[in-house]
Amino acid sequence: MKFLFTNKEIDLSLAKDFENIELKEFGENSLLINDSSAITETKNLISVTNGYLRDYSIDKLTLQKESAAQHVYDRWPVADNFTGSFSTVIFGKNTSEIVIATDLCNIYPLYYLFKENCFFISNSIILLGRYSNAEFDNTGIFQRAVGPNFFNTGSRTILKNCKRLLPGEWIKLNLESEIKEKRYDNSLYSNIRPLGIKKDHLQQYWNQYKKEVSLCTQDHCEVNIALSGGIDSRVALAAIPKNLKIKAHTFGKASNYESKIASRLAKIKGAFQKSYFDPDQYFPDKKTFRKYSIQTESIKLNSWLEILENVVPSIKTPILLGELCEGLPARNIKRFSSSNFRNKNFFKFYIKKEEFEFTASTKDNFELWKKIKTDQILSWHDDNWFKKLDLEQYKSTIISDTIKDLTEIFDRISSHNLPFAELYDELFSWFTFTRMELSRQVNICNEKFYAFSPGMSLQMLRMTSNIHPNDRLYYRFVNELFDKIPDLKQFNKVPTSQIPIIPQNSPNFLKVPIWGIRSKIDDFLVRRLMKSKDKNKRYRLLNSINWVQVYQQEDMLKNIEEYYSVNHLTQDYFETFYNLANKRKQLVSWPFANMDIISGATLNIEIDLIRNHSE
Numbered sequence: 001m002k003f004l005f006t007n008k009e010i011d012l013s014l015a016k017d018f019e020n021i022e023l024k025e026f027g028e029n030s031l032l033i034n035d036s037s038a039i040t041e042t043k044n045l046i047s048v049t050n051g052y053l054r055d056y057s058i059d060k061l062t063l064q065k066e067s068a069a070q071h072v073y074d075r076w077p078v079a080d081n082f083t084g085s086f087s088t089v090i091f092g093k094n095t096s097e098i099v100i101a102t103d104l105c106n107i108y109p110l111y112y113l114f115k116e117n118c119f120f121i122s123n124s125i126i127l128l129g130r131y132s133n134a135e136f137d138n139t140g141i142f143q144r145a146v147g148p149n150f151f152n153t154g155s156r157t158i159l160k161n162c163k164r165l166l167p168g169e170w171i172k173l174n175l176e177s178e179i180k181e182k183r184y185d186n187s188l189y190s191n192i193r194p195l196g197i198k199k200d201h202l203q204q205y206w207n208q209y210k211k212e213v214s215l216c217t218q219d220h221c222e223v224n225i226a227l228s229g230g231i232d233s234r235v236a237l238a239a240i241p242k243n244l245k246i247k248a249h250t251f252g253k254a255s256n257y258e259s260k261i262a263s264r265l266a267k268i269k270g271a272f273q274k275s276y277f278d279p280d281q282y283f284p285d286k287k288t289f290r291k292y293s294i295q296t297e298s299i300k301l302n303s304w305l306e307i308l309e310n311v312v313p314s315i316k317t318p319i320l321l322g323e324l325c326e327g328l329p330a331r332n333i334k335r336f337s338s339s340n341f342r343n344k345n346f347f348k349f350y351i352k353k354e355e356f357e358f359t360a361s362t363k364d365n366f367e368l369w370k371k372i373k374t375d376q377i378l379s380w381h382d383d384n385w386f387k388k389l390d391l392e393q394y395k396s397t398i399i400s401d402t403i404k405d406l407t408e409i410f411d412r413i414s415s416h417n418l419p420f421a422e423l424y425d426e427l428f429s430w431f432t433f434t435r436m437e438l439s440r441q442v443n444i445c446n447e448k449f450y451a452f453s454p455g456m457s458l459q460m461l462r463m464t465s466n467i468h469p470n471d472r473l474y475y476r477f478v479n480e481l482f483d484k485i486p487d488l489k490q491f492n493k494v495p496t497s498q499i500p501i502i503p504q505n506s507p508n509f510l511k512v513p514i515w516g517i518r519s520k521i522d523d524f525l526v527r528r529l530m531k532s533k534d535k536n537k538r539y540r541l542l543n544s545i546n547w548v549q550v551y552q553q554e555d556m557l558k559n560i561e562e563y564y565s566v567n568h569l570t571q572d573y574f575e576t577f578y579n580l581a582n583k584r585k586q587l588v589s590w591p592f593a594n595m596d597i598i599s600g601a602t603l604n605i606e607i608d609l610i611r612n613h614s615e
Helices: 061-074 125-132 138-145 199-217 231-238 257-269 286-296 303-308 339-344 346-351 363-378 383-388 392-414 423-438 440-444 458-465 469-484 508-532 556-563 571-585 595-611
Strands: 003-006 022-026 029-033 039-041 045-055 082-092 097-102 111-115 118-122 169-174 179-184 222-226 245-251 272-276 318-320 450-452
Touching (some): 003 045, 045 061, 061 082, 061 097, 097 118, 111 125, 125 595, 138 383, 138 392, 138 595, 199 318, 199 458, 286 556, 303 440, 346 508, 363 392, 556 595
Parallel strands (some): 222 245, 222 318, 318 450
Antiparallel strands (some): 022 029, 039 045, 045 082, 097 169
């Protein structure tokens, strides 16, 4: 779903390449939108919500939406009977004030810009850029163009003075484009439970998760699910109500190990499952690239195109994705998640299941952590990249701006008063990598489907963050869920995608060594392949996405050239990633996931779509 809300006069020709776009007028304000089901209107207000926002104390769907919109307009943070994963804009008919708000992680983007007495609010940087005629922001361009993550930080975007809502942010503004008030939801980690996993805690968690899935699938008789065979997707599968027809979608060959696991899980649930193999989509032709850039602005993890280019829904229905932030297994608590730490402490924490030693947060260790994190980010701001992008004269400004952007995220983290220093990394990851990168999975699916990640809702993230981190680490809480909750227990005999052969509920002293052995064999096969330069040698112990073959696609290099046929970056920048792709093709460089190559191309296409919309 794409929309633009503004008080500027609308020229429809600027949006002619957006499918099904229509214009609605509310007094002197205009709304461009391509999915009217996202609109909720009462006698008092009009709201547009991307994702879902509900009052689950009410049964009727229409009233759920109306009550939630009014509540968010009046109050922030929301009460416990409200939930959802969303970004929303709400216009008060009587007050002529506008509220924009987003959930705790902000996986659905919402942008706002004030210019020349006009306001522009949109979930599309392309629409907003066209109608505002905003200049491009050098810092925003640099952040998007340079690794390791290729995304903007804080509220920054690629357009000057255009901001993206921060996680948990609520803003009230008037029609004169004045911000009247800002509030933040700082409820994550606000009530961490004591150590120990009790059965009633497990049941409470599961009941809320099922409630979220019911809200997402309400008023539909069919639901889709992105099923990988991993833990998070089988949790979502188990929560789907029994009365719904289920279609499970898996990217990759049906003979891939992950696809076989997904098929077994679907069969247990009585779901239809299909795998999609279309390797051309990892480097799609420029027409396809532009289409998904316009519709979703989320091209990067192109394995999703294997599904999306080969699915033609007759009507728009929900698709569920697993939890994006890996909060339940606490994978982003870096101190305890490294391979080195796990290997050294295997017996202590996996077998004996001893308690982890957490460090109390202090002002000093938070300041030290901020410095380390800032230095890590700025290490990519080197002369080489400034030269490649012809931005050498703006180096000091870009570095200064990036530090300010990081400060916005640090301030959001500080506002949560985290009890343990180890949680700094986790929340930073949620507010950056999850919010900007992993969220693309939801947003790229959100045109053909209504895409939801129930585990990312307000109430689920609150519940997840308030489980003691000791109980989340190393899948302790997850394992208890699968052991004690009947809906999940039915999947216990199926191995996971990561740990083959043995059932999911096998003890850690079996699972972890098998995981390690598989990894070592995979590493050996990779080294052997690279040494021999034989593209037909075995790539993995178990069949998976074969990145060696992905880079052998006939039109790969030609398509990369086409992405830059109109180059808004530099020739040097283009050649860097073109040459990298060629090295991977020749097995000079390791041919792994192509997100780094696609990232720069995505940025270039988005700039072109903002500047040139006549095609």
